[in-house]
Amino acid sequence: MNAPAIRLEHRQHQTLTPRLQQAVRLLQLSSLDFAQEVRDALDKNPFLEGEDVGDEQHETPDGATPQQAHDASLADTATLTSPTPEPSPEPAADIEWDPSPWAATPGSSGSRGSGDGEFSAIDLMAADEGLRPTLLRQINTRSLSERDRALVGCVIESLDDDGYLRTELSELVNLLELEPAVELSEMSMALKLVQALEPAGVGARNVAECLTLQLPEIQDEELRALAGRIINEQMDKLAQHDIAALSRRLGHSPSEIEAACDRIRHMDPRPGWKLSAADVRYITPDVIARKVKDEWVAVLNPAIVPRVKLNQRYAELFRRHRDGRHAELAAHLQEARWTVRNVEQRFSTILSVAQAILKRQKQFLEHGSLAMKPMALKEIAEEVGLHESTVSRVTNNKYMATPAGVFELKYFFSRPMPTANGGACSATAIRGVIKDMLDAEDPVNPLSDAEIARRLARQGLTVARRTVTKYRQLMKVAAVEQRRRVA
Numbered sequence: 001m002n003a004p005a006i007r008l009e010h011r012q013h014q015t016l017t018p019r020l021q022q023a024v025r026l027l028q029l030s031s032l033d034f035a036q037e038v039r040d041a042l043d044k045n046p047f048l049e050g051e052d053v054g055d056e057q058h059e060t061p062d063g064a065t066p067q068q069a070h071d072a073s074l075a076d077t078a079t080l081t082s083p084t085p086e087p088s089p090e091p092a093a094d095i096e097w098d099p100s101p102w103a104a105t106p107g108s109s110g111s112r113g114s115g116d117g118e119f120s121a122i123d124l125m126a127a128d129e130g131l132r133p134t135l136l137r138q139i140n141t142r143s144l145s146e147r148d149r150a151l152v153g154c155v156i157e158s159l160d161d162d163g164y165l166r167t168e169l170s171e172l173v174n175l176l177e178l179e180p181a182v183e184l185s186e187m188s189m190a191l192k193l194v195q196a197l198e199p200a201g202v203g204a205r206n207v208a209e210c211l212t213l214q215l216p217e218i219q220d221e222e223l224r225a226l227a228g229r230i231i232n233e234q235m236d237k238l239a240q241h242d243i244a245a246l247s248r249r250l251g252h253s254p255s256e257i258e259a260a261c262d263r264i265r266h267m268d269p270r271p272g273w274k275l276s277a278a279d280v281r282y283i284t285p286d287v288i289a290r291k292v293k294d295e296w297v298a299v300l301n302p303a304i305v306p307r308v309k310l311n312q313r314y315a316e317l318f319r320r321h322r323d324g325r326h327a328e329l330a331a332h333l334q335e336a337r338w339t340v341r342n343v344e345q346r347f348s349t350i351l352s353v354a355q356a357i358l359k360r361q362k363q364f365l366e367h368g369s370l371a372m373k374p375m376a377l378k379e380i381a382e383e384v385g386l387h388e389s390t391v392s393r394v395t396n397n398k399y400m401a402t403p404a405g406v407f408e409l410k411y412f413f414s415r416p417m418p419t420a421n422g423g424a425c426s427a428t429a430i431r432g433v434i435k436d437m438l439d440a441e442d443p444v445n446p447l448s449d450a451e452i453a454r455r456l457a458r459q460g461l462t463v464a465r466r467t468v469t470k471y472r473q474l475m476k477v478a479a480v481e482q483r484r485r486v487a
Contacts, residue, residue: 022335023342027349027390030397031286031304038306038343046329047318047336049311131163131202131275132156138197147178151190155203163202163272164210165191201271208235214267226252226260238264241482258485285401287354287409289365296362298354298400300347310340352384353394357412359383364412365402369432374416374424420460430461431471438477443485 029037042048129137135156139149154176158167169187176182194203195213204210211231218224229250230238237245238261246257268274288299315336318329357380363371377395381388395409416424434452441447447455449468456463477483 018338022338023345024393026342026346028393028396031284031399033397034346035304035306038308038339041335041339042308045332045336045339047311047314047333048308048339050307050309129275131159131161131272134275135159135194135197135202139193142193148190148193150176150178151182151186152193155187155190155194159194159203159272161272161276162270163199163204165194165203165205199268199271199274201268204271207269208232210269210271211264211267214271217267218263223260223263226250226256227264230257230260230264241478241484243484283399283406285399285406286350287398287400289354289358289400289402291365296358296365298351298358300351301401305347306343308340308343310336349384349386349390350394350398353380353386353391354400354409356380356383357400357409361412365404368404370429372412372414372426372428372432374426375413376415377413418462420457420462425461427471430456430463431475433459433461434468434471435475438472438475441483443483446480446483448480 026034026037042050136153139152139156144152154172155165158165158172160166169184169191173182173184173187191203197203200214200217201210202213204213208231212228215224215228215231218227230246234246234249237249241261243254243257243261246252246261247254250257252260284304285301286304288301289296290299291297315333318333322330357375358365360373360375360379363373377388377391380386381391384391386394392410395413398409399406400409411428414426414428417427417430419425433456437447437452437455449472450465452468452472453463453465456468
């Protein structure tokens with residue numbers, strides 16, 4: 001039996017220094033998270049400060065500062081933001097506000113008001129009231145007893161954001177402590193009162209009930225009756241848009257079934273959304289693509305570049321009076337230097353990667369998605385002298401504003417697809433071709449995935465049918481049976 005032994009062994013391995021760890025972490029953050037990270041650093045570190053707009057700027061011959069001249073050159077791209085899941089970062093509290101093409105200047109029409117007491121158009125806009133306050137306001141206009149008002153209020157407060165009642169009425173009965181005890185029939189009557197409120201469909205317990213509550217909006221009695229049968233008897237076929245099966249089962253012509261289905265599709269399956277506060281998020285691009293003398297150049301968006309620098313006065317005072325009791329301040333000073341350096345490195349890396357992408361995807365910017373070239377992370381990594389993993393971090397959650405819209409940087413990367421002549425085409429370009437086919441298809445005879453694959457083959461693009469299906473699903477286009485319409 002071997003006895004345990006202790007042995008010393010020398011090994012070499014790579015580790016990231018704290019500064020590199022911070023640099024990697026900052027690089028992979030989105031612009032919103034990065035702005036928050038900088039604000040937190042400004043709040044916690046006494047050696048960091050926000051740059052004043054006037055610091056270290058010199059007058060140009062025409063009287064404008066270089067920053068103002070740079071901002072003015074970008075004024076024509078101020079509208080290149082588009083709606084998405086991410087809000088624009090607010091400037092840090094410690095950084096002096098810097099008017100830019102993405103910020104409303106004081107006195108403009110977008111300001112909250114002027115000094116003479118006048119109000120802007122924004123002050124006169126109606127505020128979102130919300131689902132529950134709207135329903136309660138409607139109930140308050142009706143003559144109800146205190147008991148009935150309590151029952152109805154319980155139902156309204158139990159609705160979700162879609163306007164549905166997901167809780168069983170028996171559970172709501174147990175929540176109310178009234179004398180005499182609440183009966184299930186009373187709660188059912190309270191639910192009917194809620195379902196009679198606007199918007200139509202609110203208070204439903206399932207999709208079929210929600211659509212049924214909206215049937216009175218159909219003026220034609222025959223169409224209303226047919227739509228009711230479809231909702232209550234053939235919901236599965238309605239979801240599949242199987243017009244032929246609905247026609248056979250209900251004994252109506254395909255054109256009548258199609259008219260009823262079209263009317264049902266105009267109903268709102270989530271009535272609560274009409275009164276919910278709109279949570280609109282916007283993407284603020286990190287980089288702006290601009291064409292200068294027939295060349296595409298990448299410019300950092302000044303709206304997201306934080307003005308942070310090392311407080312030289314505090315740093316000099318610390319160097320003069322430094323001793324062993326100030327270890328924590330020394331750590332703050334070192335971290336401040338790393339932060340300033342890593343912030344500069346982050347934007348330098350993003351700019352260099354964006355410029356390399358523009359160099360390769362020039363045709364896309366000028367001619368659209370059909371001209372997108374296949375491109376891999378390795379190509380950009382070799383050109384800018386970075387590792388592929390670093391390029392991957394740069395392209396995630398970073399956006400570029402182009403004349404064609406705002407795109408995430410990773411959108412410009414796609415694998416090559418072989419063509420009949422031995423060349424290669426990007427998957428993005430193929431998706432563009434498929435989208436054009438779907439947009440131009442006959443709604444009576446829509447294109448199947450197999451037919452799309454055959455048409456692509458006739459154009460020299462070898463794409464399997466399952467690949468077409470995957471691309472169609474990525475574009476959120478329904479299957480051929482659900483797209484077919486009756487003549």
